[in-house]
Each structure stands twice: as C-alpha cells, then as structure tokens.
Amino acid sequence: MLYPASHNYTLGIDFGTSGARAVVIDSTGIVQAETKISMTSDALTQISTWENTLFSLIEQIPLKLRQQINAIAIDGTSSTVLLCNAVGTPVAPPLMYNDARGVTVLEQLKAIAPPNHTVLSATSSLAKLLWLSQQPTFTDAQYFLHQADWLAFLLHGKLGISDYHNALKLGYDVEYFCYPLWLTELAIAPLLPQVLAPGTVVATVTLEIATRFNLPRDCCVCAGTTDSIAAFLASGATFPGEAVTSLGSTMVLKLLSHTRVENNQYGVYSHRLGDLWLTGGASNTGGAVLQQFFSNTELQQLSFQIDPQQASPLDYYPLSKPGDRFPVNDPHLPPRLEPRPDNLVEFLHGLLESIARIEHQGYQLLQQLGATSLMRIYTAGGGAANITWTAIRQRYFGVPIVASKETEAAYGTALLAMRSINSNRN
C-alpha cells in the first residue's frame, strides 16, 4: 500500500455516549478544525443516525483541510455492536454499550468462557453476540461488528475488520493476538471480525467517499479504538502510574500499568497499549445521572455554591437505571439516591461526592489487584471542567488531579492515525 506523503492533516472521529465529534490535527498535533453533533440517547441507537452523523461531521470540516487529509480513524463506545449482512446492511438495530439483554445468556457463557473472563458480563460484546444469535434476524447475519468497525466500513468499504481494543470484550486474546480456541469452536465463530492493531491502515477511502467529500484518493482509513482509550490517548498521560478518569455520561477509569490485571467479579480488565497495560473499568455512574436532575447551567451554578472541603454525608450510588459494571459488576445493582434533601446544592454535593467515592474505590481496587501505583490522574469528559468536583475528588486522592491536555476523545483518535501514518512513512 502507498502511504499518502503529501497531505498534512489527520482526522479523528469520536462516537461517544452523547454525541459525535471530529478533530483535524496537523503533523505537529495542533488542532486545525473541530466539528460536533450532539444526539439524544434514542437517536444514538438508530443506525441511520450513525451514518448521517458521520457524513455530516466530515462535511462540516472546511474544504481546504478535507482536501489534505492523509488518514482517518474512528472510535466508538466500547461494546456497542451490530450484525450486518454480506453487503454491510444491519440486519437488526444495534445494541448499545449499556444494553444488558445479554444477561439471559450469562449462564450459557459461563459454560463456554474461562472463569473470571472479561466477557462474563451482561453487556460484553460476546454476551451480545450470543444473545443476537438466538434472535430470528440472525439467519441474515454475516458479520458481527463494533460501532467503530461499521463506521470505518462506510469509509473504506471493507467488512469484517476490527481492532484489538474494541475486540477485547468479544473475547479476543490481546496477549497472544488471536481468538482463543474456546471461542473459535463456537457456531458463531464465522461472524467474528479479523482483528488488527489499533491504528493499522486498513485501506484507502472508497472512490465514492473520496469524491463525495473531496478527500484525497489516497486518504487512508485506520483501524480504530474505543472512546475511553481515545480519551486516554488525548490526555497526555504516558507513564505507568498515570491514569485518566473520563467523566462523561459514564465514568471510565484507565490506569497505565506494567502489569495486567483482570477480575471480572469487579468488572476490572486490561487493554493492551503497546508493551504496557491500560488497566481499568467502566462504571455506569457519571454525568448521565447528573443530567437526569440538572441542566449543564445548573450544574455550573450550583457547584459554585458547594464547599468542596466539606465532605457530604450523603452516601449514594448514582445510576440512571439498575445495574453497574465496575467497581461493582452487578447487572441488577439498584440506584441509591436516597435520602434526597430539598436543598439542591446539598443534593448535588451528595451526587458529586458519591461519584468521587466510587472513583476512589475503583483506583484502590486496581492497585490492590496489582496495577502500578497511581501517580497522577488526568480528567477528561464534561465533568472535567467542574473545579468544585475536582476539589472534592482531590480530597480522596493523595496524587495530583489535572485536566487532560486535550479532552476530546476525537483528538486521541486523530493522534492514533497520525502516529500510524508516520511510522509507515519512516
């Protein structure tokens, strides 16, 4: 394959839990353009929305930049998956990252996968595939893909390709770079995607895409990653012991570690990042619960009235609906939002305090399980801008909490593609 030498810009696209963003960077990593489309959680479950959003994000990039894009990579929410037919048309609506219908196949899965495996969760990609395989629409299915895989297919036209970040919760073995035997022996095995290292060049954009969006004909599409790993890549964290908390709709913890840690009882798993491990877990607590009660303006105004040095006595487990994945892996865990004070400042204080407590519990757990000791926490996501919350969180941690250098996951995905193109050129 020829790698585009003369184009200066790289495009990263992020499909998160509340919308999608695109970031164009130059060869030194400076942001040249950003586009954003917010979506309701209902719209995010519509496959037509995914396609329209992807194309609108690209269309909104200034033409002058678009004509010089050398590579594109896409990240999506981890474990958001779909089945499609031989030409890539979805055969059923996608299952979102937090869809727990796989709970009905968990017992079956336990008989297949080794004990304590990451796939043994109601929301894992493999639980979803197994559940889908028992639905009537399955007969038309040829490929099982993650959100990022399918969106990239719209650009490069190749089906059945994923990356080892997205494929972790499908059961892909990131230590030995293969699907384990217990998985390849299953009847669903023919649907499993081929797995590449994140950032690997898959193909150039199709002629149709290049023409429609005025992209260079040799613009490459690279294998993607997940939204929280993209946020980690954007943060500037590089050393073992550095961590990123993504305070978006959900709260995702990622601690860079020399050692790999796995414990499915607590929803702890490790992604591969080069020669290191990105240990962590994803909780359903986070900004989505705050949004149930407050607008973003209220969050700002009420937060300023909280004294972050005083601990709130309220002990909540904030969830929008029953079920969490980490640090309590229980698809039935009930939300705990009582007692609810009349005073909104006190209520918000209790919520922010409780989420900070869950974050602290999460990092404690990772270290107890053997991850490299925590040295510094970068913060990404909508909650990162809340300085009151940072001060509350700081009370729990003896290490500095700093804002990520770049908070957009799309920026991390652009970096992933840029590094891949650069290493291919050298």
Ligand SMILES: Nc1ncnc2c1ncn2[C@@H]1O[C@H](COP(=O)(O)OP(=O)(O)O)[C@@H](O)[C@H]1O
């Ligand atoms: N000032 C704030 N304090 C705390 N949380 C906030 C604040 N502003 C926005 N948020 C939360 O940030 C979330 C959106 O963050 P974002 O990173 O855009 O989300 P996503 O994970 O969906 O991509 C919302 O759920 C919202 O509740």
Ligand SMILES: O=C(CO)[C@H](O)[C@H](O)COP(=O)(O)O
């Ligand atoms: O909660 C999420 C949705 O925003 C995250 O995508 C997620 O589950 C984190 O997964 P991973 O560690 O595989 O990136």
